[in-house]
Amino acid sequence: MATALQRFGRSFILISKRQFSNSSTSCEKKIAQQSGKSLNLYSAINQALHIALETDPRAYVFGEDVSFGGVFRCTTGLADRFGKNRVFNTPLCEQGIVGFGIGLAAMGNRAIAEIQFADYIYPAFDQIVNEAAKFRYRSGNQFNCGGLTIRAPYGAVGHGGHYHSQSPEAFFCHVPGIKVVVPRSPQQAKGLLLSCIRDPNPVVFFEPKWLYRLAVEEVPEHDYMLPLSEAEVIREGSDITLVGWGAQLSIMEQACLDAEKSGISCELIDLKTLIPWDKETVEASVKKTGRLLISHEAPVTGGFGAEISASIVERCFLRLEAPITRICGLDTPFPLVFEPFYMPTKNKILDAIKSTVNY
Amino acid sequence: MLVRTMTILLSIRLSSRKIITHQNFQSKSLGFLGLVNHNSSVSSYSSLFHCKAGSSSSTFMPIGESYPHKPHALLGTLYSFLHYKSTEAQNQLEPQYTHEDKDDQANDFPGGKVSFTSEMTFISETPVKRVPCFRVLDDNGDPITYSNYEQIQQLSKEVAVKMYNNMVTLQMMDTVFYEAQRQGRISFYITTMGEEAINIASAAALSIDDLILPQYREPGILLWRGFTLKEFADQLFGNQADHGKGRQMPVHYGSNKLNYITISSPIATQLPQAVGVAYSLKMDRKDACAVTYFGDGTTSEGDFHAALNFAAVMEVPIIFICRNNGWAISTPTEEQFRSDGIVVKGPAYGMRSIRVDGNDALAVYAAVHTARRMAISEQRPVLIEALTYRVGHHSTSDDSTKYRPVDEIEYWKKSRNPVNRFRRWVEKNGWWNDEDELELRNSVKKQLLQAIQVAERIPKPPLADLFSDVYANLPSNLHEQEKLLRETIKEHPQDYPSDVPM
Structure with a gap:
């Protein structure tokens, strides 16, 4: 299935400046008028949730404001279609949402919880780290909450400031027992989300909210799943390997296109699942190119890029022709006015590609 | 509306x-x-x-x-x-x-x-x-007034004797396991001393179909449901027969068969989970409820408030049982909250609530029995605050005489002992005598010592159990780490415990 899907970037409607779309209604109308195959990311998520609820009577969707469709419209129409017992609002309390989801999942249900912004997932950190992640292990596999999937929009939107922009994935990548998945596009989002919901392990699924409306591509209407813990080479190249996930891939893609003009051939890898991650695909690529650049929006220090870098040094030390480079967010809180300075932009990546190749 | x-x-x-x-x-x-x-x-x-x-x-x-x-x-x-x-x-x-x-x-x-x-x-x-505290028996084990509660009227000799039997067993289990820890045979232990009535009477008032989400001072529910003394000992020794595969500290029991969800150490985390469990029971229209236990200290945690609020809003069949035993390790309740205990917090969330004498087995039984009926038939949460006293130390790592007077402990241990009080009532009904007592204690002691001896000799879980169950299937990083570890063990066998089978 994956090979039949169009590659990232081809059918994307990309807007070069990261701006949060205000023209939501016109955007929605446009999509509705289209054939039904071309979808933006939130609609792809919505389709996945419809399928998840349709195909499993024990699936539930809940969180803050999900009943009326959610603040990003991802749960539109679900309550009408499946009833308020299966799609419902919760009180405004993230630890309650995740704790509730763990209990629901422990009874053999598919508990699909929404955290309104990844920035607000921290009150639920204890429930995720100490409870969900260890539920199976600590009971000797007598109990599990594998049916739990936590969806949370993450990342920059152009005007989100400290608390509507964060990328907290690295915190969760330090926790054995959960999976962390980030999709890059609508068709990826649908297939990966369905995999996460049906995976027998608790999953944190970070949705790039910048792409909710901006990324549009053809999404198969049927029920399909994309494999977890499998990275994908979305652009082949020979001079340098670039690894990223989620919204950042579109920026990296642009840097690859520009580098090509300077005669540098870049290989771009979408990691998709951050833990447990697909080391082999990255390793094989770096062994071929001899160079590695990792890019993410989260602050560079302690980011997941550090883990990738360390692992690849362990495996590819003698094949590396230049130091591994990280182009990431700065080690500051996510700033409002200074967002364009904070971000790992295309030109920061392009410069790093050039200096790595010319090392 | x-x-x-x-x-x-x-x-x-x-x-x-x-x-x-x-x-x-x-x-x-x-x-x-x-x-x-x-x-x-x-x-x-x-x-x-x-x-x-x-x-x-x-x-x-x-x-x-x-x-x-x-x-x-x-x-x-x-x-x-x-x-x-x-x-x-x-x-x-x-x-x-x-x-x-x-x-x-x-x-x-x-x-x-x-x-x-x-x-x-x-x-x-x-x-x-x-808020007054509901009780049925006075300190002498006499009913305070003629009480016409059907639950107590219908309490058969068989159930009452089993309750007493279990309370004694729990008490003796604590004594023997505590001693085993002091001898260095197990690493850690937590007693339930003083809270036997809450443990056993609440368990007796519930059905085995009710899901239990415990804290760590409620082994009595497991005992009532048929967890054997050997199963307790297996967990304490972390041997191959431990359902938890030796992964958790002692007293973190769990039993899928007995609907007792495995204990975790963090305080209050089980409460919002219990609401999710109750929601599932509601959706499945089960004749069962979720029951979650916790202490007075727990009520300061955010998860406590999250859970009560969720439960009230979602109208789920759940009983919250708070063992207000006066102490959260060394912190007394007056340094924990300024409210009239826990019971008053229920109505603030829109939840029916009652305060009971936790050392009165009949009061606990009647209240839990009634709460269960309300929770299931009306699909609503109920909060029970049981007033009691933690007679033992917080755990084997604690010496509570450093922060509370010995007199106070002795008073609760002797004058307010819930097991003695219930015994007097059972005896007055003609259901129990000294001979029965002697026979019970001898038999339980024998079983306990045997359980320890057997559990101690069972080998530890195999090394593979270190890596299994982190995920449903072993991911490649763990596969790799297991391989590396096995090579290291071969190189340096002296660095590793010899009783873990490879």
């Missing part, structure tokens, strides 16, 4: 006792708990208030005439409790409190109608009278 706006209860004066259905109030000093009235009626906490019984949307009023201002104005909110045994009180209410405000303007805001008042009155932070 049912309106569930709740007024804060603490301010209410309950001076007109005549109109309360309770009989035979007795004030009893509960030591650290201060003076709490004992109450021999099982009417839930909400019976202290007037509700128009039979109406699904009742005017919610306090009983009492001495509130300085206009309580009907202040408390004129609507309340939707289906009331339990409160009609008597309603009939005797002074008419002034049943009237709507003459100036019947009301603030019709999204949460429902709230009447206006011209009195600027702050609701008091302190109750004039503390």
